[in-house]
Amino acid sequence: MLKHNFSAGPCILPQEVFKKAAAAVLNFNDLSILEISHRSKDFVSVMEKAQSLALEHLGLTGKGYKALFLGGGASMQFLMVAYNLLEKKAAYLNTGTWADKAIKEAKMFGEVIEVASSKADNYNHIPKGYVIPEDVDYFHFQTNNTIFGTQMQYTPDVSVPLICDMSSDIFSRQRDFEKYDLIYAGAQKNMGPAGTTLIVVKEDILGKVSRQIPSMLDYRTHISKDSMFNTPPVFPIYVSMLTLEWLKENGGIDAIEKLNNQKAALIYNEIDRNELFNGFVKEKEDRSAMNATFVLNDSAHTAAFDAMWKEAGINGLNGHRSVGGYRASMYNALTLESVQTLVDVMQQLEKNA
Structure with a gap:
């Protein structure tokens, strides 16, 4: 996979x-x-x-x-x-x-x-x-x-x-x-x-x-x-x-910035919409388009969520020990499809909860 x-x-x-x-x-x-x-x-x-x-x-x-x-x-x-x-x-x-x-x-x-x-x-x-x-x-x-x-x-x-x-x-x-x-x-x-x-x-x-x-x-x-x-x-x-x-x-910085903005919008929209998750950054204007940090609102879902994203072929999602939770790093080479895969997992967890 x-x-x-x-x-x-x-x-x-x-x-x-x-x-x-x-x-x-x-x-x-x-x-x-x-x-x-x-x-x-x-x-x-x-x-x-x-x-x-x-x-x-x-x-x-x-x-x-x-x-x-x-x-x-x-x-x-x-x-x-x-x-x-x-x-x-x-x-x-x-x-x-x-x-x-x-x-x-x-x-x-x-x-x-x-x-x-x-x-x-x-x-x-x-x-x-x-x-x-x-x-x-x-x-x-x-x-x-x-x-x-x-x-x-x-x-x-x-x-x-x-x-x-x-x-x-x-x-x-x-x-x-x-x-x-x-x-x-x-x-x-x-x-x-x-x-x-x-x-x-x-x-x-x-x-x-x-x-x-x-x-x-x-x-x-x-x-x-x-x-x-x-x-x-x-x-x-x-x-x-x-x-x-x-x-x-692939079009230089202008083109990659557009893609990076799409990826950031996709993950942050889900963090804001999905009641199981909450963003770590206090003010939306300070959110990073490269590293989206978020946590589960109820740790009871941790085991299920971890198993689901690993099963989906997602790697490296654990947050830094200083923050905990999760960190989706979306550097230039990461595809929009990969971010969509993560969002799909988050939505599936919501349906299962």
């Missing part, structure tokens, strides 16, 4: 990408993609195409930005952002577990102003009405919070450099990406397998801190070496390139 993969990450990937990646493991110009030199012309071409496609999808080609594919995950970027950009103080919005971790790392390098936080409410909403100081080195926030299922539906209007963790909704919806000075995203949420992280940075914000930055943690080092200062994660970058190609072939 084909599995409907709602896992929060590593993410579902397109079947076409699986086939091409599997073929390359066996033969990529007479060698396996797993054993080719990262200095070879074949892989240099892969890296250049991945970087080019990332900038193209974001509409940032020729606008002073560089795309990097590095190791260390998005968690490494919590450190690197502050190392490279925080001279005196920075402003952070705390909307989830990973934002909280980013704040912790930044505090090692300077003063951190937490402009607002939803931590006291277990991150069940996006804070509103906060003020971003104009004398900070940058403002950092996350567009989407995988664990709790909240999403920023707007881009903050700021007069300072805007830094954003887009790990779980990168390439899923249009934004005014030129307003951002640095974007980073772990590949495993919407772009490829775990092992690489995309960083898109405007070059003119770099080189302004007085501290000495270790070579491996300096964005300028990696820009000067085209993401190959050290051996890059070859296979995750290759699969990310394939996924970015697939996105382009």
Whole structure:
């Protein structure tokens, strides 16, 4: 049976990408993609195409930005952002577990102003009405919070450099990406397998801190070496390139955003209609189109519901331990049919109750 993969990450990937990646493991110009030199012309071409496609999808080609594919995950970027950009103080919005971790790392390098936080409410909403100081080195926030299922539906209007963790909704919806000075995203949420992280940075914000930055943690080092200062994660970058190609072939961000909105509307309409379920996110305007979090109103139905969705071929629906309940992660490659399968199960549970 084909599995409907709602896992929060590593993410579902397109079947076409699986086939091409599997073929390359066996033969990529007479060698396996797993054993080719990262200095070879074949892989240099892969890296250049991945970087080019990332900038193209974001509409940032020729606008002073560089795309990097590095190791260390998005968690490494919590450190690197502050190392490279925080001279005196920075402003952070705390909307989830990973934002909280980013704040912790930044505090090692300077003063951190937490402009607002939803931590006291277990991150069940996006804070509103906060003020971003104009004398900070940058403002950092996350567009989407995988664990709790909240999403920023707007881009903050700021007069300072805007830094954003887009790990779980990168390439899923249009934004005014030129307003951002640095974007980073772990590949495993919407772009490829775990092992690489995309960083898109405007070059003119770099080189302004007085501290000495270790070579491996300096964005300028990696820009000067085209993401190959050290051996890059070859296979995750290759699969990310394939996924970015697939996105382009299927209409780019504009087309995928329409599909993602359809999927989100389908699941949230059922959560709101079905009296057996309740959404975790407090305000509908803060709901994530990528990660729908919900709970059963009566735990007596848990065993039956769990058995039903597993029988339907659904995978990865259990919620994070911080929230409990269920989490339907609907990344780009997840089909509308998969979401319909989940909705059918929810409706069948209602009929059986």
